[in-house]
Amino acid sequence: MALNPVNKALRQKAEAEVKSTPLSPLDLTMDKVKSLVHELEVHQVELEMQNQELRETQQLLEKSRDEYSDLFDFAPVGYLIIDEKGTIVNINLTACHMLGVDRLQLKDKPFSAYLMIGEANSFFLSLRQAFNTGILENIEFIINRKDKTNFYALLSGTVDTNPNNNERFCRVAMQDITEIRNMEILQDRHEDLEKENIKIEKYNLELEKVVLERTKELSEALESEKDINEMKSAFISIASHELRTPVTIIMSSVILMEKFKNIGDYNKLDKHIQRIKLATTNFTSILDDFLSLEKLEKGIVRVKKESFDILDFARILTDKMESILKPEQHIHYSHEGNPLILQNQKILHNILVNLLTNAIKYSETDVVLNTINNNGELTIFVKDKGIGIPQEDQKNLFKRFFRAENVRDFQGTGLGLSIVKRYVELLGGSIEYVSALNKGSTFKIQLPERNPPLF
Template sequence: MLQNERDIFNVLFEAVSEGVIVVDTRQKIILTNASAERMFGYDKSELVDKDLIVLIPQEHHATHGAHVEGFLKQKESRQMGRGRDLYGAHKNGTVFPVEAGLNPLQINGETFVMALVIDISIRKQQELQLQELNTKLEKKVFERTLELSNTVEALKAVNLDRDAEIKKRIEAQNKTKDALKKEKELNELKTKFLSLVSHEFKTPLSGILTSAMLLGKYKLSEQQDKRDKHIKTISDKVHYLNNILNDFLSIEKLETGKINYKFNTFKISKVVNEVVYNANMLLKEGQIINYPESIDDYSLYQDEKIVELALSNLVHNAIKYSSENTIVDIEIEQDDKFTSFVIKDNGIGIPINDQKRIFNRYFRAENALLTQGTGIGLNIVKSHLENLGGSISFKSEENKGSVFTIIIPNKAK
């Protein structure tokens, strides 16, 4: 190597920020740079020709030789100490954590090993601090969890007291076992109601709030279309929330037997017009409702609001579970005793495995879980119709659509 090249090599060798230590096959140190000397606290003269083991902590002497010999046999670059911590021994006797990479060298037919050493004391301190912070955080989480657990236990105690009071009240009134079962189901309904409120109310309420805030930004007359858009969003969301509340009120009345049906004679076309008018506001792009033919002469002596509720539920479901550019058919027929309402759609249909549970309260078909809904509408409709001497049935095929049929007596008893 020319003198100029050697000078350049020495400058680069000394300028490397990592500690560089070169040893021969006898593990004798033959060369070090300034970074290594500062790291271990030695002068160059104190390290050259010394055993490498002088830089290894006493407790690691026994295994160090075998590791180096194994490396010399493989003769390939690698990170030293994988899976375990490495430490260096300072001249003053202190031990500090390091990272080391080993690289084999062949010079003039002789084998050497160059070790690149980094002092990672600061990193280890930071890791220790992070670990301490994690420990403190875990302790806080544990304490908060314990507090929450105590709160839950307190709530359980409150609920137990409430249940005991309910039971005493039932016993005092000499209720039957069936009445106790209905009270229990009502409590379960209230619990599920709280869960549904948090889920089903949050999204529409957020939409209402957002639209209300945006309305204030569109003050110019030419921005009326944007105002109309947000007003429609608010109207739709409020309508949806109102329907949910009505559903829960209906269930409570059905369960407690407090519902009073109001019978009167009315034109079926009046109910259909109201249902279609409200449904038109829910239609997706390209959706159409086919109005039933020849129903002007049809009348019923029934609870008008219940008939409208049942028909609205089926029409709204047909719209909700069908895609854009589809048709919803309403067909109505009447004979001397009964009137049938048939609602057809081309929507997602009901999976065969879910069809037997479709009228169960809170049940949602597997393919409808991502669509808004409480799973109680059909249950309410079925209960009302049976109370009025009617029935509801359906035929459905997944991805092809559904046909729901309501049959109700022309005259309530």
């Protein structure tokens, strides 16, 4: 039977051992010979059984080695064995695939050759620390492939010692984390875009706000220009009619006065002097309306309140209004509460002149003026029993240049009540009224002692 090299070597050693201790023929008997032959047969069987076990063990070892080799080579991460100099001692196929280089070309090559320029020093420092501590902490590098592309790699490992030669080596696991890093980059870009979007949205909101403000300003400017044009048209219309009337009266009265003077008829002069005075008052009133409106529109009317006696104020005012009263027409004034009030006399005078003038103009009977001081708040009532205000015209009563249908034959600018409302608001007060056609009107004004704060 042919012997394999291992069994052949054992036989040679056994023969040499037998030769070194030969048996004397005198010591052998038949029984001993039989016993020795039996022992030899038993030993032979035992040796064959041991050889079989050895062969089976060797097969198992070879199988395990192959399985380990498969696990090592085809693991999902790259594995490298690197010595203290940074040289690749062994490498699995996954790592070879990552680097794009054949295993034979990688063994005994420095790992740093595949790192980006400038990262070799960092790798050697980390490797040196690993051999000191026994652990290679997680480190990231950009690794170059053979085809000039690169990838992000995460390295980690442990240090071990070869029991055969006591040489130390580092078992390194290498993971391709390019997708993770790309996702992080995309996430960072997404966050940057989100921040930019927030900035853009904020800018758009601010821009919209500016556009709305500018649009509002433009609309107000256009509306103001429209109002100015309307005022110009209304002024021309009024000036051509209302201003001409008192001028015509004055001119005709002057001509007649000259005629009566030439013929010596002096008794009729007083009548025309009164007509001239009344026409002059109307002319002045029209101009005052326009001047008051202009000051209110420009915001140049200043409110300065002062303490004064409302009784004295009302007496002077009613005396002044007597010049425009109709025959048998009177102003009845009454007051309730403390006569000392805190208001702006000039503005209050303008308010009451307008309201009393209208009450006198649009009625034939007496006019009532009543004031009430209730702990500093001044309430004013102006009542007449005149022609009243048509229901359909009441909604436009405080608009500039508006005149109700039933006052077309009366001289006026249509500015009086608009000016009154603006003055009342300037004093922080309110105005309301009730009116019925052919039954008269009552205007109620409430003025606080002090203006409310502006927010």
